[in-house]
Amino acid sequence: MESETARLESGLTIADAARASGLSVHTLRYYERAGLIGDVDRASSGHRRYSEADMAWVETIRCLRATGMPIAHIRRYAELVRTGGNERERLALLKEHREAVRAQLAEAQGHLAFVERKIATYEELIDG
Numbered sequence: 001m002e003s004e005t006a007r008l009e010s011g012l013t014i015a016d017a018a019r020a021s022g023l024s025v026h027t028l029r030y031y032e033r034a035g036l037i038g039d040v041d042r043a044s045s046g047h048r049r050y051s052e053a054d055m056a057w058v059e060t061i062r063c064l065r066a067t068g069m070p071i072a073h074i075r076r077y078a079e080l081v082r083t084g085g086n087e088r089e090r091l092a093l094l095k096e097h098r099e100a101v102r103a104q105l106a107e108a109q110g111h112l113a114f115v116e117r118k119i120a121t122y123e124e125l126i127d128g
Contacts, residue, residue, distance in 0.1 A: 010049070011041060011043075011048075011049030011050050011051050011054075012049065012050040012051075012054075012055065013047060013048065013049070013050075014028055014029070014047070014048045014050070016050070017048075017050040017054070017055060017058065020055060021055065021058045021059065021062060022062070023058070023062060028058070031058075031061060034071055034075060035075050035078060035079070036061050036071070036074050036075055036078050037054065037057060037058065037061070037078075038054075038057070038078070038082060040054055041054075061074055061078075064077070064097070067097070067101045067104075068100060068101065068104060069097050069100075073093065073097065076093065077090060077093055077094075080093070
């Protein structure tokens, strides 16, 4: 029992977890309330203690958000992961998201091509 208590006390505080993840404390708390992050262990003081597994999950959420996955879809994915035994549904969700990310990349590549053309035009004007 004492080693379990020591483990809980040694996890990252929410401030440390925020610094390590690049997210704000507010965002981490929001993700907990939104059901994206499961129950984070608490120290005897009641303060959150994020484990390595919690931090790995936070990184998963951060990545999915950075690629534009809506909160509702991340919540669904988190529910599926917590429930387990539903790999086909998780796979389908991620494949759907992959297509959305690919579409975003294609759009961004089109925008980049436009910027490259504009740069080339101005370089020709200036140099030539």
